[in-house]
Amino acid sequence: MSFYENTLVTKQDLGKTELEKIKEKYNEIINNNSGKVIKIEEWGLLNLARKIKRYKKGFYIHYKFEGSKETLNEINKKIKVDSSIIRHLVVKYKNLDTKNEYFKKEK
Amino acid sequence: MKRKGKKFQKKGQSSLNKLSLFQKNEGRFNKSCPFSVKNAPVIDYKNINLLKKYISENNKILSSKITAVSSGKQKKLTREIKKAKILGLI
Numbered sequence: 483m484s485f486y487e488n489t490l491v492t493k494q495d496l497g498k499t500e501l502e503k504i505k506e507k508y509n510e511i512i513n514n515n516s517g518k519v520i521k522i523e524e525w526g527l528l529n530l531a532r533k534i535k536r537y538k539k540g541f542y543i544h545y546k547f548e549g550s551k552e553t554l555n556e557i558n559k560k561i562k563v564d565s566s567i568i569r570h571l572v573v574k575y576k577n578l579d580t581k582n583e584y585f586k587k588e589k
Numbered sequence: 590m591k592r593k594g595k596k597f598q599k600k601g602q603s604s605l606n607k608l609s610l611f612q613k614n615e616g617r618f619n620k621s622c623p624f625s626v627k628n629a630p631v632i633d634y635k636n637i638n639l640l641k642k643y644i645s646e647n648n649k650i651l652s653s654k655i656t657a658v659s660s661g662k663q664k665k666l667t668r669e670i671k672k673a674k675i676l677g678l679i
Binding site: 489491511529531540542569571573584585587 | 634636637641675
């Protein structure tokens with residue numbers, strides 16, 4: 483078992499209910515496949531630096547979880563089929579820091 | 590290849606310190622590596638404000654000759670910048 487971080491970039495024209503569906507969907511996928519979600523962050527709607535697949539903005543969802551090879555395979559399979567996700571990135575870490583949040587909204 | 594000797598020590602002065610004539614003086618870089626000090630900032634693909642300092646106007650990664658980042662940290666920087674570019678953050 484090791485620690486991972488997974489960020490998803492979704493389309494900009496999704497409603498609130500659809501966003502929460504996506505959020506819960508991947509939460510369940512990780513938990514059901516010998517993994518454990520530690521933290522979920524929502525970065526909100528951000529401007530993309532350049533156009534990706536004709537989109538200028540995207541919703542960012544960030545997972546911090548513990549898992550094995552099976553969970554990674556399952557996530558990658560599901561993301562490939564999912565049409566509402568533009569980009570994703572999975573990074574492996576030795577230690578997760580859950581304190582720092584770089585995209586916290588100030589207000 | 591690294592040259593040793595007196596010529597190499599002059600590296601950080603005047604001309605290489607600035608990218609162009611029009612760059613402001615605030616943006617000048619130190620002579621020593623900013624990441625090999627105590628309590629140095631964490632190099633991470635989520636820490637965009639830090640990574641933006643080490644990128645040119647055309648989104649190219651600046652060389653360590655200009656920024657004076659040590660070679661090990663420069664490798665880490667490039668990896669994190671590329672990760673951020675995949676996600677469209679930079």
